Amino acid sequence: MPAAEVPKTPNFNPSSVTPNLNACAAALPAAELANILTQLNIEGHTALYWAIVNNRPQAVRAFNKFISCYSPVCTSDLRIACMITSNHAMFMQLNLGRRSEQIRLRGLLGCLPDGIQVHTCDEFTNQFNVVLGIRMFQKRLRTATGNKWYHEFVAGGRMWWFRFALLKPSNGLWSAEIGLCQHSHPARLDAVLLIEAHSRKPGRATPPEALKIPLTLTGTNFLALAPWRSTERIDYVPPPKMTWRISEELGDWVMHDKTEYVDREGTLHAKLEMTLL
The missing domain is CATH 2.60.210.10 (Apoptosis, Tumor Necrosis Factor Receptor Associated Protein 2; Chain A)
Structure with a gap:
């Protein structure tokens, strides 16, 4: 299962996140995996966006282990995801303030x-x-x-x-x-x-x-x-x-x-x- 598909899979199993990501990390350069996870490549949004919208914090934590920093585009996408779900706790956890x-x-x-x-x-x-x-x-x-x-x-x-x-x-x-x-x-x-x-x-x-x-x-x-x-x-x-x-x-x-x-x-x-x- 590709890493970017994890947050929107209907039969999502939290325990499968880490093994799938580790498999992707073994097959891809670190920069390329981070790029996949933070690009707007799933219906115009990032994999992290869908993990937040679908209330899958395990996937968010697992993804973040492979991401050193968010681009401005990714940050904006995550801010919108937290707003849609009224998830202030995630907003603070990911330090999404712009100041x-x-x-x-x-x-x-x-x-x-x-x-x-x-x-x-x-x-x-x-x-x-x-x-x-x-x-x-x-x-x-x-x-x-x-x-x-x-x-x-x-x-x-x-x-x-x-x-x-x-x-x-x-x-x-x-x-x-x-x-x-x-x-x-x-x-x-x-x-x-x-x-x-x-x-x-x-x-x-x-x-x-x-x-x-x-x-x-x-x-x-x-x-x-x-x-x-x-x-x-x-x-x-x-x-x-x-x-x-x-x-x-x-x-x-x-x-x-x-x-x-x-x-x-x-x-x-x-x-x-x-x-x-």
Whole structure:
């Protein structure tokens, strides 16, 4: 059985993946096998794409042993597969975020990966929570290019981006913003960002309240979010009655050295409570 046929075989047997791939590896140069696994050669998609879409994680793990890195085309294909299946865990496992400069910066700072988890609250009402644990929050914002820090996640059959950004460098106002990544369907959304507060005063009787920030289209002229066509372009015009982001001001506490919205290790703990309308 050719390696590229494994993920779409109807009578797929997980135990057969490794022997089949080992047989292919013995017959083909390593570069050629990796090329077969990452090219759009099965109905316009990669073998890895079909392994994800058909929920065959064993095949994904086996394939990855023969692949040193993904091409941009393969990465895009895998991002779409995770979006189709709402598989955030696989999205994170394969490190499919596109912000390579942020990964490099995190490495230079010696910062461990952030915790980003998606929890479905009620599949019948399209509600889900995204739990964020952003390490070295202030230090990374201060050193990031353009004073922006992105996170991406998969939920509700869509791929989303979320960021903290410096709105107006002249007055130090920061914002929290959310939008859709390329290839996502438009969405009508109500969301609330809850940022956990941490007491820095010994013996404080009650914990401080969380910061509650609405991210909603209610009360605006827009009906829905449109996907951001390119993360680098600023001249993109979304369709009528749609916007490419929802933004809300945070104020200037983001850079306060003794803000209560990061813990003693410098981690910001937050939760996005999202409802698709």
